[in-house]
Amino acid sequence: MKKALFVLSTLALLTACDQDAKSPAKPAPPSVQATLVPETPPTDKWIGQWIGVEGLHLTIAKDDSIGRGHYLLTMQYGLDAEDAGTFKGEAAEDGIAFTRPDGPQSLRAGDGAATGLKWLADKKDCLIVATGEGYCR
Incomplete structure (x- = not known):
């Protein structure tokens, strides 16, 4: 039993x-x-000032009023005075997505060669909007 x-x-x-x-x-x-979930998105490493060519520049700041992964992009993106402004951006899969008067854009990491600008070709830490528009540290 x-x-x-x-x-x-x-x-x-x-x-x-x-x-x-x-x-x-x-x-x-x-x-x-x-x-x-990571406390800080990888794009938070991009916060700060970035320099382009011929007076172009980009400053990225957190947009704390909205929350994590949101940014304010202050930029001079063209040679004319009206090609400047502050735009709201949001972390995306490959960078920061934002919209400015010339349409939707995406800011992504790359090197100087990827900017397509010979003055930045030797730089290693850059952000690129499109070929011919890049900002480096």
Whole structure:
């Protein structure tokens, strides 16, 4: 009788363990998930001043009024006085997405050669909007 009881309890334990292994993983509670998301997006490393050619420049600041991953881009992006302004940007998969009068733009990391500007060709730490428009440190 004791052997039968022992065998049955062992089977019950093994069955319970097997069911736990087959059950799908439950997502972490929101409080734990919040700690798994990086506190600072990679684009936060871009905050500060960047220099282009012929007086072009870019300053990136956090837009704390909106929240994490939002930026204010103050830039002189063309040679004419009206080619300047401050634009709201948002962290995107490959950089910072923003819109200015010449349309939607994306700011992405690269080197001086990727800017297409010979004056920046030897730089290593640059941000590029398009070929011919880049800013480096």
